Amino acid sequence: MTGSNTFDWSTVDNAVNQAAARGHQTAMRFYLDYPGRATGIPQFLLQGGLKTYPYTEFDNSTSVIPDYNDANLLSAIDRFIAALGARYDGKAQIGFVQAGLTGFWGEWHTYPYDGTTKPQNYMPTTANQRRVLNAFVSAFKTTELEVRNPDPVNADLPIGYHDDSFALETKPVAAGWHFMNKINDNGLQNKWKTQSIGGELRPELQSCIFSPAGCPVIEPDGDNDFPGSVQQTHISWMMNHYAFQTGYSTADRARALAGAKSLGYSFRATRAYLPTSATAGSSITVGASVQNIGIAPFYYPWAARVALVDSSGNLKANTAVGWKISDVASGASKDFTSSLSLTGVAKGSYRVVLQVPNALSNGAPIRFANAGQDTAKNGWLTLGSLTVN
Known part of the structure; x- marks a missing residue:
């Protein structure tokens, strides 16, 4: 001053x-x-x-x-x-x-x-x-x-x-x-x-x-x-x-x-909701149950994204789904679902992935306490597999 x-x-x-x-x-x-x-x-x-x-x-x-x-x-x-x-x-x-x-x-x-x-x-x-x-x-x-x-x-x-x-x-x-x-x-x-x-x-x-x-x-x-x-x-x-x-x-x-x-939040996905197959150009419902086993909530309403990862590791149908990670209280679980459009997605096999991006464009996204974290794409949690026909 x-x-x-x-x-x-x-x-x-x-x-x-x-x-x-x-x-x-x-x-x-x-x-x-x-x-x-x-x-x-x-x-x-x-x-x-x-x-x-x-x-x-x-x-x-x-x-x-x-x-x-x-x-x-x-x-x-x-x-x-x-x-x-x-x-x-x-x-x-x-x-x-x-x-x-x-x-x-x-x-x-x-x-x-x-x-x-x-x-x-x-x-x-x-x-x-x-x-x-x-x-x-x-x-x-x-x-x-x-x-x-x-x-x-x-x-x-x-x-x-x-x-x-x-x-x-x-x-x-x-x-x-x-x-x-x-x-x-x-x-x-x-x-x-x-x-x-x-x-x-x-x-x-x-x-x-x-x-x-x-x-x-x-x-x-x-x-x-x-x-x-x-x-x-x-x-x-x-x-x-x-x-x-x-x-x-x-x-x-x-x-x-x-x-x-041991500080703060600790999120893990306990269930995934998604079809095993879908038709190109259609929309599917994707969801996850997220549990916070940490001692505190995450205090900012960072919103999740859902996407598909192809066999080359490329993201497709990368979509903001509006799931707020701050809605998962400490010691609680919350179910999230959203529609994911497959418009423009080619036929083939994909893995469905979830991420909660950092508000900083170069900041690390929230990591989930799941073995499927980073397996299909670094920074993303794998929810399951999807075949697009």
């Missing part, structure tokens, strides 16, 4: 475009205050007299806490979020937007400056927290939103959550402050069914959580339980920078990959 209502998106665009070039969606969060880094507060606000507070916690000597209740700051945040949504909402390149901007790392806390641990409470008022969240909801009608803490301020809003101390401060404890304590205490146990859950594997656990030896005790009430945390949160994605910056040993890497695969 270069001025009151001016923006330079080049840095963000470059990051988003680099990820998209690899066929990946971006998850993003913006911050004003990141311990140990230069301030993220727009310079025009600082020059305009915005009050800030220095602190030394988290080895910080450079960043500062802004007055989150400052009228000019709140107005600037409103305009920034609106501009961000206008630029990125619904874009195929974006997977998740986290409602940052507030608190250390944009994680919606200023601990220990919470009014109890220390007398100063530098968080915005409840009303101003709600104002920021409402701005995100207004700006993002399609892209999934997440915020750090499940609490009464956001409980009724269409916003998911991100647990950034995942597998350490996740499962409920008697002290009542872990992530799942907040989910349970606020009646949010089923919110994952409609809004996504993300997060970050706690950095101190990243190097050891997938090792048979496990991790040392970091906190008295610490979980050190990756699979248990996955099951309770229904988490769909998480950050794990150790996997990419350092990397795991061969055995630990296999366990880390298994851990990654």
Whole structure:
């Protein structure tokens, strides 16, 4: 944000475009205050007299806490979020937007400056927290939103959550402050069914959580339980920078990959509905029963396609059938059927295939947990065979 209502998106665009070039969606969060880094507060606000507070916690000597209740700051945040949504909402390149901007790392806390641990409470008022969240909801009608803490301020809003101390401060404890304590205490146990859950594997656990030896005790009430945390949160994605910056040993890497695969959705086709033969130029009914054995739904309405694969591996009658993969709830199954025209399809033997394409043109399609995945055509699930007479 270069001025009151001016923006330079080049840095963000470059990051988003680099990820998209690899066929990946971006998850993003913006911050004003990141311990140990230069301030993220727009310079025009600082020059305009915005009050800030220095602190030394988290080895910080450079960043500062802004007055989150400052009228000019709140107005600037409103305009920034609106501009961000206008630029990125619904874009195929974006997977998740986290409602940052507030608190250390944009994680919606200023601990220990919470009014109890220390007398100063530098968080915005409840009303101003709600104002920021409402701005995100207004700006993002399609892209999934997440915020750090499940609490009464956001409980009724269409916003998911991100647990950034995942597998350490996740499962409920008697002290009542872990992530799942907040989910349970606020009646949010089923919110994952409609809004996504993300997060970050706690950095101190990243190097050891997938090792048979496990991790040392970091906190008295610490979980050190990756699979248990996955099951309770229904988490769909998480950050794990150790996997990419350092990397795991061969055995630990296999366990880390298994851990990654345990997140989110897992679709399998349990039945296929199609004739074994048809007449050239006719239409046939094709269907599939799709089951989601994963711990969470797929949150975007990506639509399926059905096609025929000839003996040379070419796609014929490639048709969008409108089956929305988001309609298959976690732990449920759904039947889909549609008409497939054979107009222009020559006589011969074909395999009938199904795909749910990625919204990114170069992104990987959804893979099904079936042996028939990729057997007739890479990226497609084989449903059966058809002879066109």
